[in-house]
Amino acid sequence: MKLNIALLAGDGIGPEVIAQAVKVCDAIATKFNHEISWNPALTGAAAIDAVGEPYPDETHEICMKADAVLFGAIGHPKYDNDPSAKVRPEQGLLKMRKKLGLFANVRPTFTFPSLIENSPLKRERIEGTDLVFLRELTGGIYFGEKGRLDDGETAYDNCVYTRAEVQRLAKKGFELAMTRSRKLCCVDKANVLETSRLWRETVQAMAKDYPEVEVSYEFVDAVAMRLVQWPNSYDVLITENLFGDILTDEASVISGSMGLMPSASVGEHTSLYEPIHGSYPQATGLDIANPLATVLSAAMMFEDAFGLTEEAKAIRAIVDRSLSEGVVTEDLAGGKKAYKTSEVGDWLAKNL
Amino acid sequence: MKLNIALLAGDGIGPEVIAQAVKVCDAIATKFNHEISWNPALTGAAAIDAVGEPYPDETHEICMKADAVLFGAIGHPKYDNDPSAKVRPEQGLLKMRKKLGLFANVRPTFTFPSLIENSPLKRERIEGTDLVFLRELTGGIYFGEKGRLDDGETAYDNCVYTRAEVQRLAKKGFELAMTRSRKLCCVDKANVLETSRLWRETVQAMAKDYPEVEVSYEFVDAVAMRLVQWPNSYDVLITENLFGDILTDEASVISGSMGLMPSASVGEHTSLYEPIHGSYPQATGLDIANPLATVLSAAMMFEDAFGLTEEAKAIRAIVDRSLSEGVVTEDLAGGKKAYKTSEVGDWLAKNL
Ligand SMILES: CC(C)[C@H](C(=O)O)[C@@H](O)C(=O)O
Numbered sequence: 001m002k003l004n005i006a007l008l009a010g011d012g013i014g015p016e017v018i019a020q021a022v023k024v025c026d027a028i029a030t031k032f033n034h035e036i037s038w039n040p041a042l043t044g045a046a047a048i049d050a051v052g053e054p055y056p057d058e059t060h061e062i063c064m065k066a067d068a069v070l071f072g073a074i075g076h077p078k079y080d081n082d083p084s085a086k087v088r089p090e091q092g093l094l095k096m097r098k099k100l101g102l103f104a105n106v107r108p109t110f111t112f113p114s115l116i117e118n119s120p121l122k123r124e125r126i127e128g129t130d131l132v133f134l135r136e137l138t139g140g141i142y143f144g145e146k147g148r149l150d151d152g153e154t155a156y157d158n159c160v161y162t163r164a165e166v167q168r169l170a171k172k173g174f175e176l177a178m179t180r181s182r183k184l185c186c187v188d189k190a191n192v193l194e195t196s197r198l199w200r201e202t203v204q205a206m207a208k209d210y211p212e213v214e215v216s217y218e219f220v221d222a223v224a225m226r227l228v229q230w231p232n233s234y235d236v237l238i239t240e241n242l243f244g245d246i247l248t249d250e251a252s253v254i255s256g257s258m259g260l261m262p263s264a265s266v267g268e269h270t271s272l273y274e275p276i277h278g279s280y281p282q283a284t285g286l287d288i289a290n291p292l293a294t295v296l297s298a299a300m301m302f303e304d305a306f307g308l309t310e311e312a313k314a315i316r317a318i319v320d321r322s323l324s325e326g327v328v329t330e331d332l333a334g335g336k337k338a339y340k341t342s343e344v345g346d347w348l349a350k351n352l
Numbered sequence: 353m354k355l356n357i358a359l360l361a362g363d364g365i366g367p368e369v370i371a372q373a374v375k376v377c378d379a380i381a382t383k384f385n386h387e388i389s390w391n392p393a394l395t396g397a398a399a400i401d402a403v404g405e406p407y408p409d410e411t412h413e414i415c416m417k418a419d420a421v422l423f424g425a426i427g428h429p430k431y432d433n434d435p436s437a438k439v440r441p442e443q444g445l446l447k448m449r450k451k452l453g454l455f456a457n458v459r460p461t462f463t464f465p466s467l468i469e470n471s472p473l474k475r476e477r478i479e480g481t482d483l484v485f486l487r488e489l490t491g492g493i494y495f496g497e498k499g500r501l502d503d504g505e506t507a508y509d510n511c512v513y514t515r516a517e518v519q520r521l522a523k524k525g526f527e528l529a530m531t532r533s534r535k536l537c538c539v540d541k542a543n544v545l546e547t548s549r550l551w552r553e554t555v556q557a558m559a560k561d562y563p564e565v566e567v568s569y570e571f572v573d574a575v576a577m578r579l580v581q582w583p584n585s586y587d588v589l590i591t592e593n594l595f596g597d598i599l600t601d602e603a604s605v606i607s608g609s610m611g612l613m614p615s616a617s618v619g620e621h622t623s624l625y626e627p628i629h630g631s632y633p634q635a636t637g638l639d640i641a642n643p644l645a646t647v648l649s650a651a652m653m654f655e656d657a658f659g660l661t662e663e664a665k666a667i668r669a670i671v672d673r674s675l676s677e678g679v680v681t682e683d684l685a686g687g688k689k690a691y692k693t694s695e696v697g698d699w700l701a702k703n704l
Pocket residue numbers: 075090093245543544573
């Protein structure tokens with residue numbers, strides 16, 4: 001198969017972890033007889049530095065032409081504490097999501113038996129955790145009108161949702177639930193927000209078409225609690241953009257495997273695969289960042305974007321082996337020998 | 353001292369837990385020679401049922417005349433899954449906060465040594481946790497314009513903050529930090545939201561007046577993670593209304609003592625004390641709910657609203673004794689004998 005992949009390394013540790021995923025994908029291509037054409041493009045602070053714009057048109061064209069996008073991370077601390085910065089790396093991310101129509105962010109959270117002790121939570125709380133968040137990604141308060149009034153003394157952000165936006169996200173949620181244990185939780189704040197009431201009534205209406213799916217409705221504050229108490233009581237969760245941002249990050253730490261969590265963003269034009277961790281500026285260039293989340297994102301890409309299940313399985317199997325044989329970066333080494341980012345990538349590619 | 357306290361029991365288990373706090377306060381009054389006049393008033397679903405309105409004017413007058421308000425919990429499941437309900441108990445809560453000018457919700461999270469094993473988190477992660485959230489309570493998306501457009505197909509909620517609103521909340525945060533370990537964390541989403549940028553720039557400007565306070569700025573998604581990873585790395589956190597709703601609930605479960613966490617809401621006209629737990633409808637009338645959070649909220653009231661530190665200490669000491677002697681409700685009994693809600697209240701009052 002010919003695979004045309006846009007490669008957006010981004011900022012911070014992005015280029016380092018992406019490089020390892022490329023090694024692994026190339027090894028897979030050799031093994032399974034595929035031909036990958038990598039199309040690198042600029043995003044984030046790296047793109048601002050180069051061309052003054054965090055998601056340049058050229059990058060967009062490369063993504064639109066690709067069969068899938070593999071993404072590292074973006075964000076740079078020099079922008080974070082400057083509320084007045086006019087151009088920000090994150091704007092590139094949001095523009096990219098919007099222009100590529102990536103309306104659903106798929107974020108699995110699961111445990112690796114060998115890493116369970118890394119979790120801040122007790123073993124009995126997390127064993128068996130296997131949940132998926134579907135976060136709406138191109139609507140809500142992220143994209144509503146925002147600005148200042150009264151000479152800058154008043155700020156506002158408008159949160160907007162249409163029924164159609166809720167439906168297309170919820171549809172993916174119901175469909176996903178049907179392939180899993182048929183449990184769907186709609187997370188909202190319907191006791192306060194009108195947008196949440198629209199979410200809830202829309203999901204309630206759709207539930208009639210999926211009689212086999214058991215649907216629950218929970219407030220976002222209650223979910224923020226229960227995720228820490230009993231993460232394994234959840235299966236598929238659907239939610240709006242901002243709640244999803246907060247809850248998926250919270251969920252990512254409970255498994256103890258944050259450095260391994262992949263994600264996919266899917267929608268209208270293409271799909272994008274990225275590790276859930278950020279650009280980790282402090283580690284930039286040190287060759288110490290854990291590349292496994294990016295490698296597992298590539299596995300998701302093979303499976304979901306290309307339908308290449310065996311290839312995905314092979315990647316997951318070699319990642320499992322690296323964990324059980326202790327070929328891991330310092331975050332997972334637990335006092336034992338720590339491998340460099342590039343060494344982990346080399347080992348994975350060689351042993352595939 | 354003459355203490356004039358408005359008593360808002362509310363819904364669900366509210367009346368049961370409030371009754372125990374009243375017993376304890378009355379015992380304190382006898383012991384320390386105070387005279388308490390209790391002024392009960394209706395709120396929540398109970399008020400809707402009685403007078404068709406969740407925060408009646410009469411209740412407001414009683415609160416405004418009181419020296420402090422002691423509050424149980426509100427909310428009733430019959431409203432939760434009916435997005436079209438015109439009157440909702442929560443509207444009463446929001447109206448009350450707004451009309452009483454309760455702009456700062458003070459939410460301590462700390463561990464009780466004897467309860468540390470109840471936490472879903474490992475002991476070494478939570479030992480020493482002692483943090484306080486100051487949540488803005490009368491602004492933001494809770495109170496912005498909300499509604500529907502396009503025949504109900506589009507919903508919106510506007511989030512608005514003024515610099516003055518941020519300043520008065522942040523001022524309390526800096527002042528509180530000065531009485532503690534001088535660490536303040538401003539939680540926002542300044543990489544996406546204009547209101548968050550206003551928060552951050554306002555706090556940055558105020559920081560100059562508190563050179564001894566070490567201020568950090570973190571994104572809400574990062575805090576949602578770190579709260580579970582290293583809760584004891586935080587001290588005072590300030591944040592806007594919706595982020596505070598989510599994060600304070602998340603924080604409440606990490607200590608393993610959720611059934612014991614008190615809170616205060618302070619501001620312009622009076623102050624209000626309430627347990628952080630909800631109305632727990634399933635337990636209503638069963639005499640099994642844990643009254644300790646409400647009792648400890650009364651301790652906060654004695655200390656903060658009346659300046660009666662000894663009285664507060666006495667309440668906290670007797671609560672500690674009930675924990676170490678195992679005079680606790682079933683949620684804390686851990687297989688041993690469980691006491692009824694009313695029995696715990698009787699024991700506390702008798703042994704004070
Ligand atoms: C960087 C930021 C704009 C982004 C978001 O809030 O969506 C990030 O936190 C994420 O979750 O991908």
